[in-house]
Amino acid sequence: MRKYVVTFIVAVLIVAGGFLAWDKHRTPAADGEVVEKTPALSPQKSSQAEASGTTAVKGTVSESTTKNQDSQTSSNQPKSGEAGKSTGQTQTAKNVNSNNTDSKPSAGSKSDSEASAKGSSKTGGKTEFVNTYSVEHVVSNPESMNVLVNKTYRLPAGYVPPDLVYPNVPFTFSEKIDKRKMRKEAATALEKLFAGAKKDGVSLAGVSAYRSESRQTTLYNNYVKRDGVKAADTYSARPGHSEHQTGLTIDVSGSTGKCAAESCFAGTKEAKWLAKHAHEYGFIVRYPEGKDSITGYEYEPWHLRYIGTKIAQTVASRSTTLEQYFGSSIPVSK
Structure with missing residues (x-):
């Protein structure tokens, strides 16, 4: 058991x-x-x-x-512009005389950039970015040679470049006035560019370089009175948004001043030389043909922007714009 x-x-x-x-x-x-x-x-x-x-x-x-x-x-539709704009051109440019000249600003897709991403605007640098005055940022690096100024990015109110000088190059006028000035580094580079052009048998002349914010205000308001806001915005920058105010930009023409800041300049030997060689001296044609939807402005073969040889050569080799080069890395004030 x-x-x-x-x-x-x-x-x-x-x-x-x-x-x-x-x-x-x-x-x-x-x-x-x-x-x-x-x-x-x-x-x-x-x-x-x-x-x-x-x-x-x-x-x-x-x-x-x-x-x-x-x-x-x-x-691409013909627009009225500054006094004496050419008609019959797909993209109309503005006519400029020695006392009444203007240029323009920029946007695009992300690429390499030397600008700091810290404190950068998040609105730029993408394909869907729209370069418009409806979004405005004040750049925090106005004295940088790399500063991006366009319809979205503006300079601080009343900004004046610190080292404006008179470049030793011929202009279409004889007066020693503000619009002859450029920042020192850009002025030195411009002298080399003019010398290089002359060596190749091309004689250039300056038309309009530095422009103060108050001068830009006068110009822009005159264009608006004549052509209306919509038309004026295609060829003239609003106050604070002009590259000319940086002291790094200049409009150029042939030595005779013929076709100065007019669409007919595009077919000249001077324009062709600039398109081919400007980047060798640190300049770019700031508003290239066919890029108006990115830069915000019509084609301006006469509008040169100094940016330094490294960036200029990259932009030129890629047939791109500053907006596309810098992308979203634009230092702005918070």
């Missing part, structure tokens, strides 16, 4: 032990399922989020492309 009792007890212990062992392993197994699924779900969610983000960007780019095409189409 004792034998059966012992056998029964052993059997009970075995069954109880088996049950405990099953229960002990069951809980971790269930937890294990949850733990195993979590890592599997995380990448999936991340992937879905990335896919969603990509779709959103693509959608925006498509919309932007349409807008840009519309902008280019409308900008």
